[in-house]
Amino acid sequence: xxxxxxxxxxxxxxxxxxxxxxxxxxxxxxxxxxxxxxxxxxxxxxxxxxxxxxxxxxxxxxxxxxxxxxxxxxxxxxxxx
Numbered sequence: 001x002x003x004x005x006x007x008x009x010x011x012x013x014x015x016x017x018x019x020x021x022x023x024x025x026x027x028x029x030x031x032x033x034x035x036x037x038x039x040x041x042x043x044x045x046x047x048x049x050x051x052x053x054x055x056x057x058x059x060x061x062x063x064x065x066x067x068x069x070x071x072x073x074x075x076x077x078x079x080x081x
Contacts, residue, residue: 004039005047007031009054016057016077019044048078055081 011017011025019041026032026039033039048054059077064070 001043001047003034004043005051008039008044008047009051012048012054012078012080014080016059016079018059018061018075018077019048022048022078045076053081054078 007026008022008031011022017025022044023039023041049056056076056078058074060072061075062070062072
């Protein structure tokens with residue numbers, strides 16, 4: 001959890017970003033888990049929820065469902081408080 005916090009928390013800015021977006025940003029910078037794999041979204045959420053100065057907000061994102069239809073869904077995003 002410490003390596004995850006060191007890698008992910010500095011990426012949180014004033015613009016809300018989902019856990020998936022933060023993981024992609026960490027991957028682009030070469031920041032990986034101690035096992036050498038990408039961080040897992042549930043762990044990112046857990047660490048960010050416990051971090052002071054980071055708040056969770058709900059945002060609506062466009063996504064594609066299993067049938068290929070465009071849908072909007074609400075997801076949790078994180079930003080600096």
